[in-house]
Amino acid sequence: MVITFSGVLTGILLTPVIGALVILLLKKEAKEQMRVIAAVTTGIALLLALFVFFGYSVDDANAVNGDGGTYFAFEDHVKWIESVGISWHLGVDGISAPMVLLTALAGFTGVLISWGIEDRTREFMAFFLLLVAGVFGVFMAVDLFVLFFFYELAIFPMYFLIVIWGWAQTRQYAAMKLTLYILVGSVVALIGIIALYFKAGNATGVYSFDFVDLHAAAKAGVFDTPFSPAWSAVTTAKLWFPLVFLGFGVLAGVWPFHNWSPDGHVAAPTAVSMIHAGVLMKLGAFAALRVGVQLMPEGARVHLPWIVFLTLINVVYGALIAMRQRDFKYVIGFSSVSHMGLVSMGFATMNVTGMTGAGLQMFSHGIMTALFFACVGMVYDRAHTRDIPSLGGFAQKLPWVAVAFIIGGFVSMGMPGLSGFVAEFPIFVGLWDGPAFDPDPNWLAGTFNYYGLIAVIAALGIIVTAAYVLRIVGQVFFGEFNAERFPHISAITVYDKIALIILVFWLVLLGVYPRLMAPMIESGVRPIVSMLGG
């Protein structure tokens, strides 16, 4: 084991943890100090994340991956639990570097949005920072035990945040549902990880949870051998891929396991919805990609051609349900299900274009949804209702929110010049191209190429998206303002404005200058596609 320690990633991870501990030690009454500490720690994490994002070298990544290596930047690799083959191994590749930035952005703006929380501020901020730390940990983890550790670590503050500060009517139900759904998926995936660990260990003699070692074993074809002597036809990859991919996919909202997500988003307080829909759902997609597709390409080749249908249901069905909602927040909740379907669909294309689009979509959707939920929260805090027909004319009272929401809406429709277009267009192109390898002739994908058909249907889903976004914009922000019902609509605070500006800035920046992120994600995607046989 080579010991390297650059400390940047560990720093990003520990900053919020330290912030949480300091906040816990403060007196209950020192609420302003807690907010400042939370903002400062997430702010430091954001600066470090920007450093990581701009310090990531695409050329180095392509060079190392081109030579058949596994590239991770800013590696921290020290001993942890040696006897089991677990090390504290952090690093970012082309896919996770933007995710770290996304988490930092959502964390920082989340703290700004939550400035007004008065009930048990200490616990709120501490749990929120722990949640952010947990999410950081998953995106940075190279060791799969570390990945799993933080994956689970992110769940429990989530439960608290929803159950204590959430929407009183559904919070108990939604928090429990969310926790149990996610945990079921993740522990099944854990058994899969352990199975891979022993499979690789028995074959190579190196028992390790390190992704680099397992990836080397996967390249050597260890997981393509029968899982158990009893069933010679079923290889390890074929058996465990669906369990691992869908196990993590629960958190990504893959149909039919998406049910926790709208309930959870709606019940959560604003900042938590932002992290939750903006970042947490990407954890599932990311882990499914890292553990599922990257370690078991043979399983991906066999199973993704049918999983793509699930993702199609996500896209279309999510959009249609969003169309039918009266509750403002539920619309956004279901739109997340729909947009996350595009991410999984991008993975299922199994070619460079589509998967790069999926990576961009993860970032773009994360910022966009965070923006949406921030806007919903600002309206709800003032109107105390989210019933779409009874709202109206809020653009006069909250012009900032209206502008931000409309920009977010354009992103979600895939309007050129904004990040949504940059992300969704490659996904559809990738779908049209179909997988980069020749599919198994005995399998559905081998008999006729239905990927183009899926691209057409999914693109139609975008029209539905446009419909529900415009409906909200029309009914909530324009139309007649009911001055009797909403006599006192206060303006949003300066913290809210800063948060909105930061989020909108990234949506526009990525839209006009996609080269900022696309080559980086491509450098992470390329080795995956070459493993898949493209």
Added chain:
Amino acid sequence: MDFSTDAQASVIAILPEILMAALAVVVLAFDLLWRRAQRHDIGYVAGFGLLGIAAIVFLVGIPPQSGELSDQLVLGGMVRHDDMAQIFRVMVLLAGGIGALITMGIPRLRARGDFYAILIVSIIGASLASAAADLIMVFLALETLSITLYMLAGYLRDDDASAEAGLKYFLFGAFASAMTLYGLSLVYGLTGKTNIYELGRLVATNGLNEPPVIIALGLVMVGFAFKISAVPFHFWTPDVYEGAPTSITAVLSTASKAAGIGLLLRFLLAVFPPAELLGAAEAVADYSGLWVQLVVVLSVVSMTLGNLLALVQTNIKRLLAYSTIAHAGYVLMGVAAISTDKSGDGAAAVAFYMFMYVLSNMLAFAVVILFTRATGSEQIRDLAGFSRRSPWLGLAMTLALLSLAGIPPAAGFVGKFLLFRAAVDAGLVWLALVAVANVIVGLYYYLIIVKVMYMEDSPSEEPVPVDLPFKWALAISAAGVLLFGTILVTPLLDWATDAAHALYVLL
């Protein structure tokens, strides 16, 4: 077989028991000599005495480094002084020490020197159980542990629930002891030996008449299953846990269970070893497949039934009782793995799991005592608003419950992870998946408690008073739960792995 006759090694081997016996006498003496007001602090003597002995065991009581069986078997083969014995001894001593400290929160017991002395004697039994290498010693240790616990469970004689608990525990326990004794006598009768390592070799090589061996194995298992309250020998658990003084419930669920598990590990591997461990050539009879199946069945039914019944409990002590039944099931998963995986993963996972389980349960029960004292109730719904009243206690309870549920950063996460790993390694993937389903059920009822503490409003806003012994007990156990789940995983796991390797030295 040769036994070590080195006098110094022999004394070091049973040093913890010698010190504990002295401590018990000291406590009794103070009980007589001290005035009433001073006697109030007698729990400190017992509690810090036991914790101090734990430290001495950890620092001084290092087993002979040769790792040879003949060096480690002392006192005529009665006791084996190895890492397995050491890690379990430290565990039960911690449990006993914290148990004594939290007893000080129960007003009627606080100044009772005899109570602490009996508690110390029961820890002697628990400590010996993990080192016992002879049928006589196995039975003596078990009875020392059990009889004292019968007394402690029924100590509050004028309290009906406590008296019922004592009697119920005694009746069930006496029955289980009789079964075990009968089983042990069968083993002795078949082989003519009492040292478990000697008779293990005879059982494996001598071609004994099979049915009596199987009957003996079954009977002995009954006694052990009773001690660790595995289904279907769990019927006493909820009632006794509910009725006994809460600190004794804590000791029952930790020290007594750890002793049972430690004994089970050693006994099964030594007396009914898998053939390969003795060298395949000389071994003809292998009963390990049989006991693995037994343990797997016990594991599945214990965790499933324990968790399902815990779902409907409204009393916190009963809920924790059912949760310990479920935890017995999880641990047995690791026990089932020890026969097929020779790397020691299973046994190490069991030792690690028990260590963190002892600390987590102690933490939970310490908070329960404070809560009962403040509210006069043991109902879960009366925990409402607990986190508003005492945020730190709420956090401590949450940490304990998260650890029991297996959520990081608490140590329970690593414990569960290791058990799953051991099960998958032993080819018991399906058992791991059953356990996974159970973990989800477990998480549900633990989260319900957390929810009540954090969500609901209480009639009173007054902080729950935490006195000094509790500060110690809470600090020690909470620090353990947190550190053994994060930065101190490696030292504890390495120790557990050493212990596991010692377990496989049978020749």
